[in-house]
Amino acid sequence: MARTACSGALVQQPDPLRAMVSIRDVSIAAGVSIATVSRAIGNPDRVSKATREKVLRVVDALGYSPNLVARSLRSQQSKLIIVLVTNIANPVLSGCIRGIEKVAQGLGYSVLLGDTQNDDTIEARYLNLLSARQADGVIQLSYRQHGKVDELILSSNPDAAVVNACACLDAAPCPSVGVDDVGAARAMTEHLLGLGHKRIAVMTGPDESPHSRDRMFGYRLQLRAAGIAFDDALVIRGEFTMKSGSEAAAKILELKDRPTALFCFNDEMAIGAIQKLTGLGLRVPQDISVAGFDDIPFSAYANPALTTIYQPAEEMGAVAMKLLDQRLCGETEIKTVTLPTELRVRQTTAPPGTA
Amino acid sequence: MARTACSGALVQQPDPLRAMVSIRDVSIAAGVSIATVSRAIGNPDRVSKATREKVLRVVDALGYSPNLVARSLRSQQSKLIIVLVTNIANPVLSGCIRGIEKVAQGLGYSVLLGDTQNDDTIEARYLNLLSARQADGVIQLSYRQHGKVDELILSSNPDAAVVNACACLDAAPCPSVGVDDVGAARAMTEHLLGLGHKRIAVMTGPDESPHSRDRMFGYRLQLRAAGIAFDDALVIRGEFTMKSGSEAAAKILELKDRPTALFCFNDEMAIGAIQKLTGLGLRVPQDISVAGFDDIPFSAYANPALTTIYQPAEEMGAVAMKLLDQRLCGETEIKTVTLPTELRVRQTTAPPGTA
DNA sequence: CCAAAAGCGGAAAACGTTTACATAAGAACC
DNA sequence: GGTTCTTATGTAAACGTTTTCCGCTTTTGG
Structure with a gap:
């Protein structure tokens, strides 16, 4: 288990002069x-x-x-909330966190950020802080594997204050906030169809990801609305990373009837894909259109600038924090908030055959 | 001040059935x-x-x-440490955080991440947790304005456990870890000089930034070593953001004797600059070489891939956490650790006049 | 001018641990 | 077989607050 701090030696804190004034x-x-x-x-x-x-x-x-520790002990609340994130570096999530912090501050909470790295052990360690009363509540920002933690917490303690953000809307057994992935994916697909594309490939995330699933659903829904048959061969599996996007994009060229557009389910993959496609001699968007999802800050500066779906990350965080506060104040109703997304057309999408 | 939680009403926690088992x-x-x-x-x-x-x-x-709160109260340590960051979304910093978390976990600490957004109020709020004994120590990751917080903490409490990471090495009044900004900047300048560039522009960050200052120093040092006179006109001021990089790059074209290379003091600015320069009709690297600093994950996927300086962010965090732990265990020596950087030559730098 | 109410402040009981000290029982020693 | 040392456990005092009772003043209302 955890190694004892400081080379295993049990050192007594010296704490010299200047005792704390009580x-x-x-x-x-x-x-x-x-x-x-x-x-x-x-x-x-x-x-x-x-x-x-x-x-x-x-x-x-x-x-x-x-001494806040003493205050916590006496008043049974720490005014600390934990935000569980699978990856701090994810721009959508960090935007969300910013929104959380802003609202939290106004409400007198401090936020404890836990980067779980999708590691169950780390996750458990943070959740332990909850049941050990070192924190009042949890906001779960898991981008993939959603729902797991919520269930974990709630099963061991049904009264735990948990709010889910950035997650799919249906599965949450707790208050949650998110976007309409299905609708947003439909909008993007509609955009590509409107440009005249008939064969639109998609690059998904991991199968477990509810985002992946919902965006796929929206894509298929819109395809059907346009009377175009869904082709399983046009589905490429990615991992929501630039690296995977780059690798997966190579498969595009192996398809016999090459698609004229590629809809990636996040921006990182789109950026990776564009790099690879360009490297292989295809021009974007002349030879192939590429679209992303999320609108991370970099996308506007990519070359060419990425067409994508904007998510109101910061607002999502703000709402999540408000929901948690309400929950902490005794609200029992399980609210679900859906925020609007926005299609941002930039330079990576164009009508097919513009060459 | 802070609005009371839940619409100002003082609601008593209901805490129904299932009392905590003690x-x-x-x-x-x-x-x-x-x-x-x-x-x-x-x-x-x-x-x-x-x-x-x-x-x-x-x-x-x-x-x-x-109940960890009770334990903290009694044993006078929370096993919580605070990491102060000016911007979570900064890839170097998030790498650092990852390193911190890994080590912290092994040592039995949980890390409380505070995104200060360069806001003194927020900063103060987190530091208050320290003096209120809700946290044992602080790792300061301020990317710019370094030193301010350290001084703030230390002046009010000289015994506070603070470690500085990602900061310049000289000014810290506490244990710290960082890279040799001067040496790294020299290496990059040497690389550009070696390619045959004589007029090398630099894009700096804010003047207050010690990184900015040190990298500038390294640039000038290497210039002098090559017998090239420093030209003040070649210094462009940026803000370490893509936006500022893009805006500042426009000035390059206004220079009479146009430089053949541009050394940006971080990757974001380099990426912004490349976007602008490309948009203005210059080819990178044929018409102008561009180099960055940091090697954020995106740089390898940029088009063209960015030549830059790699910083061992994760290791930096790991070392910082170890230093803090030692400090917490009574170590009084103020150690300073410098980690090596690495020049990564990719596609944005080439000999001048390759056109 | 008196009863009731209101305002102010003190004593002390929590909150849930850890740990110094005390106690008791064996084990070891001569 | 007493003394001394260990070992195992219990008792109770912290740790630094908040808050519930009270009691003492002072005001208020008639």
């Missing part, structure tokens, strides 16, 4: 009781103006700041 | 004292085998997990 020190210095100090800080209107000012002056002079 | 419940169920339960869990060799097993069985049966 509420007791303040109370003595101010000549009032501990309770009064506590009230002066936390319930200002429960003490007289004179006392309050006297206490606050001493607080300032002594540089006192309340 | 150590007392376990002790009763196991027929031993609280102390024994505590020991069975924390100091297994202080109790007899029989009792230990009996206790652990009950722990399992009751699903008990120790």
Whole structure:
């Protein structure tokens, strides 16, 4: 198991001079009781103006700041919330986090960010903080494997405060916020069809990913609406990474009747694919159109600039945090919020045969 | 100040059925004292085998997990460390974080990630967790404005456990880890000079950034070593973002004697610059070479692939965490670790006049 | 001017652990 | 067979808050 810190030796904290100044020190210095100090800080209107000012002056002079651990223990809430992420570097997720932080701040929470790297052990370690009361709630931002953690938490503790963001909407047994993957994929497919493409390949993510599944569903739905038969050969499997996008794109050239467009289920894969296709001598979009999903910041600066679907990542995080706060305040209704996406047409898509 | 959670109403946590099972419940169920339960869990060799097993069985049966808040309060350490980041989305920083997490896990710490967004208020809020004993230490990953926070913490509490990573090496009043920005910049400049470039423009970051300053220093040093005079007109100011890189690059064309190479002090700016230069009709690298710094994952997939300096981000984080742990265990020596960088020549640099 | 209410502040009981100290029972020693 | 050393456990005191009772003033209303 976890190695003991500092080379296995059990070292006692020296903690020299400067002991922490406690509420007791303040109370003595101010000549009032501990309770009064506590009230002066936390319930200002429960003490007289004179006392309050006297206490606050001493607080300032002594540089006192309340021990939050003790406060947590007593008041049974830590004002800490955990955000579980599979990958911090994912731009959609980091946008989401930013939204969470903003709202959290206003509500007086601090956020504990856990990068799980899709590792169950790490995940469990963070969840343990929840049941150990070191955190009040969890926002689950798992991009793939959604639902696993939620279930894990909820099965062991049905009262746990969990909110799911960036996840598919149906499976969540808890409040959640997300986008309409199906609709967005339809919009993109419609865009490509509208340009005149008939053979549109798709690059999916892992099969377990609900995003992958929903976007695929939207693609097929729109294809059908246009009266075009779905062709299984046009489905390429990726991993939501640039590397996998690059590798998978090579398969495009092996297809007998080469598709004129490629719809990648995220931007990273699209970028990888474009690199490979360009390297193989195809021009984008003249020889083949490529579209992405997410609109990560880089996509606008790619060469050529990527046509994609924008997701309101930051807002998603903000809503998630609000839902969690409501949950923490006793709200029991399980709300589901869906935010709108936006098709952003840039330079990687064009009518077929523009050469 | 911070709005009270849940629309200002002070709602009491309902916390219905299923009260948390405490150590007392376990002790009763196991027929031993609280102390024994505590020991069975924390100091297994202080109790007899029989009792230990009996206790652990009950722990399992009751699903008990120790309240970490109480433990923190008593033992004066939270096993939580805070990582302060100016921007989660920065690939170098997120790599660093990954390294931190890996080491932290092995040492039994959880990491609390704070995205400060360069906002002093947010920064202060996280630092408050430190002085409020809700966290044991801080790793400061500030990419720009380095040193500010360190000083802030240390001035109010000289004993605070702070480690600085990704920062310049000289200014830190605390243990730190980083790379040799000067040497790396020299290496890149040498590479460009070696290709035959005489007029090499640089795109810097903000003046306050120590990285910016050090890389500039390395550039000038190597220039002088090659007997080339430094030309102030070739210095373009950026903001370490793609947007600023794109905007600043336009100035290149306004220079009378156009430089044949552009050394950007990070990859994002290089990518922005390339987009702009290409858009303006210049070919990279035939008409102008462009180099970056950092080697973010995208750089290898850019079109053309970016020549840059690789930084061992993950290792940097790992070392930082180790330093912090040592500090937490009483080590007082202020160590400074410098990790090696690596020049990665790809497609955006070539001899001048290759056209 | 008196009863009731309101305002203010103190004492002390939690919150759930860890751990120093005490106790008791064997084991080991001469 | 007493003394001393271990070993195993229990008792109770922290850790630093918040908050529930109270009691003491002061105001208010009649």
